[in-house]
Amino acid sequence: xxEVRLSEEKDGFAxxxxxxxARARNAGPNLKMWSIGSxxxxxxxxxxxxxxxxxxxxxxTPSEAVSTIVELSLSGELxxxxxxxxxxxxTGYVLGCSAGLFIGLVMGVSRRANAALSxxxxxxxxxxxxxxxxxxxxxxxxxxxxxxxxxxxxxxFPMIINTDAGVRSTDRALIDAARSFGANPLQIFLxxxxxxxxxxxxxxxxxxxxxxxxxxxxxxLFGARAGIGFMIQQASEVFSMPRxxxxxxxxxxxxxxxxxxxxxxERVLVPWNR
Amino acid sequence: xxxxxSVRGLSKSFGALVALDRVSLDVSEGEFISLVGPSGCGKTxxxxxxxxxxxxxxGQVVIDGFPVSRPGTDRGFVFQADCLMPWRxxxxxxxxxxxxxxxxxxxxxxxxxxxxxxxxxGGFEHYYPWQLSGGMRQRANLARALAINPKVLLMDEPFSAxxxxxxxIMQTELLRIWESGRKTVVFITHQIDEAVFLSDRVxxxxxxxxxxxxxVNIELARPRPFSIKRTPAFVAYVDRIWGxxxxxxxxxxxxxxxxx
Numbered sequence: 001x002x003e004v005r006l007s008e009e010k011d012g013f014a015x016x017x018x019x020x021x022a023r024a025r026n027a028g029p030n031l032k033m034w035s036i037g038s039x040x041x042x043x044x045x046x047x048x049x050x051x052x053x054x055x056x057x058x059x060x061t062p063s064e065a066v067s068t069i070v071e072l073s074l075s076g077e078l079x080x081x082x083x084x085x086x087x088x089x090x091t092g093y094v095l096g097c098s099a100g101l102f103i104g105l106v107m108g109v110s111r112r113a114n115a116a117l118s119x120x121x122x123x124x125x126x127x128x129x130x131x132x133x134x135x136x137x138x139x140x141x142x143x144x145x146x147x148x149x150x151x152x153x154x155x156x157f158p159m160i161i162n163t164d165a166g167v168r169s170t171d172r173a174l175i176d177a178a179r180s181f182g183a184n185p186l187q188i189f190l191x192x193x194x195x196x197x198x199x200x201x202x203x204x205x206x207x208x209x210x211x212x213x214x215x216x217x218x219x220x221l222f223g224a225r226a227g228i229g230f231m232i233q234q235a236s237e238v239f240s241m242p243r244x245x246x247x248x249x250x251x252x253x254x255x256x257x258x259x260x261x262x263x264x265x266e267r268v269l270v271p272w273n274r
Numbered sequence: 275x276x277x278x279x280s281v282r283g284l285s286k287s288f289g290a291l292v293a294l295d296r297v298s299l300d301v302s303e304g305e306f307i308s309l310v311g312p313s314g315c316g317k318t319x320x321x322x323x324x325x326x327x328x329x330x331x332x333g334q335v336v337i338d339g340f341p342v343s344r345p346g347t348d349r350g351f352v353f354q355a356d357c358l359m360p361w362r363x364x365x366x367x368x369x370x371x372x373x374x375x376x377x378x379x380x381x382x383x384x385x386x387x388x389x390x391x392x393x394x395x396g397g398f399e400h401y402y403p404w405q406l407s408g409g410m411r412q413r414a415n416l417a418r419a420l421a422i423n424p425k426v427l428l429m430d431e432p433f434s435a436x437x438x439x440x441x442x443i444m445q446t447e448l449l450r451i452w453e454s455g456r457k458t459v460v461f462i463t464h465q466i467d468e469a470v471f472l473s474d475r476v477x478x479x480x481x482x483x484x485x486x487x488x489x490v491n492i493e494l495a496r497p498r499p500f501s502i503k504r505t506p507a508f509v510a511y512v513d514r515i516w517g518x519x520x521x522x523x524x525x526x527x528x529x530x531x532x533x534x
Contacts, residue, residue: 173355
């Protein structure tokens with residue numbers, strides 16, 4: 001809607017009908033400038049404060065964090081940690097999201113499954129399961145599997161809840177329309193409920209990115225031999241702020257990159273969902 | 275003439291509410307009939323049972339001599355609201371019925387293409403429903419129902435969500451499309467003039483319980499130009515039918531006022 005209004009102002013006339021998708025999707029250059037400007041301003045303020053506090057043990061400047069990233073990357077240390085974290089993240093993410101998708105679909109289709117599972121799901125979703133991370137490390141050891149377990153336990157719930165809500169919010173009228181053509185229950189599920197749930201599923205996947213990253217880092221803070229979280233933990237112990245912020249920055253960039261990838265994917269997979 | 279569609283002693287209750295009470299109706303091949311009546315007369319229930327979307331308590335729906343109880347390709351349903359799949363383009367919506375029934379072949383594709391042109395959507399095949407106006411969406415809805423080449427077309431207030439002008443245009447469009455194939459049509463509407471304009475026969479339903487009150491044959495020559503709506507004969511039909519349902523409409527109105 002905002003995009004449409006923007007082009008209205010620019011062209012100076014009201015549009016008679018919704019724009020062509022390609023056009024409506026083109027967020028105005030104006031808005032993008034505001035986003036970039038805001039980020040640059042924030043970094044500049046951070047830089048200024050960092051410099052005026054001069055060589056503090058508690059803060060660094062963005063320029064220093066970036067140069068530390070370059071340094072760490074040239075030595076190969078960053079890649080080593082990032083790879084360890086990425087492995088745990090992606091394995092846990094894929095496993096957790098697949099399981100969440102499956103459970104969500106079952107709950108969306110079967111009212112009995114829904115009644116049986118929803119107390120567990122809503123109970124565990126509301127519980128900060130991250131608190132049992134030490135327990136999971138005890139169970140699965142200090143390697144990659146404890147991290148994967150933490151990631152799964154965090155990404156699975158938004159996935160279940162979103163998928164379930166997506167399937168159940170399928171328009172009754174669309175199901176009737178499919179039935180009127182003689183569609184059987186399986187066809188209704190595949191051709192109506194599933195596509196109708198797609199925007200919800202993608203939103204769940206997107207939400208799971210942030211939670212999955214948190215999970216990896218927390219697991220590594222609690223106990224690990226390598227990984228970005230481990231690197232951050234080590235840096236904070238020796239008050240090496242540039243290293244600490246370098247780690248945080250890498251995580252932030254990974255989060256932004258993954259989330260924006262999903263936004264792009266959304267445009268490709270659910271072009272009808274304005 | 276043997277009837278194409280015949281409804282025999284259909285009854286349906288929802289709890290204590292009797293929606294339909296022993297309704298019988300015969301529609302011949304190529305006939306266009308409309309069901310009119312106040313809200314709560316069970317006309318949508320009747321159409322849904324004919325479509326096989328709901329089950330009747332007693333009675334039978336017979337098409338070409340065979341009783342039917344489930345949806346099938348012998349009937350095409352055009353829904354009241356916008357029932358296109360938002361994730362499908364006009365084209366993929368239109369072929370939906372054939373896809374479901376495994377008849378998605380070249381012949382079905384070419385028929386669907388012709389139908390989209392017939393309803394005035396040629397060139398809009400790759401548009402999504404949200405990119406279309408309300409009138410265009412209902413055209414697509416009609417094309418989708420016709421694409422399975424049904425014997426009977428069931429239309430549940432298909433133009434009710436459209437603005438008055440679009441609605442009038444869609445009525446003449448529907449007649450034009452119908453003239454080209456002369457399907458058997460059962461059309462539900464609230465609007466008496468719409469029923470008279472379109473139909474060979476208008477079936478007036480009464481409410482609580484839903485029963486057929488009267489049947490009016492519309493003897494106006496076809497093709498009917500839009501101007502026919504201003505002729506005395508047309509107005510007389512509308513007045514006559516209105517006279518039959520006025521009391522019921524007022525009753526449902528006071529009921530709505532007291533319950534809301």
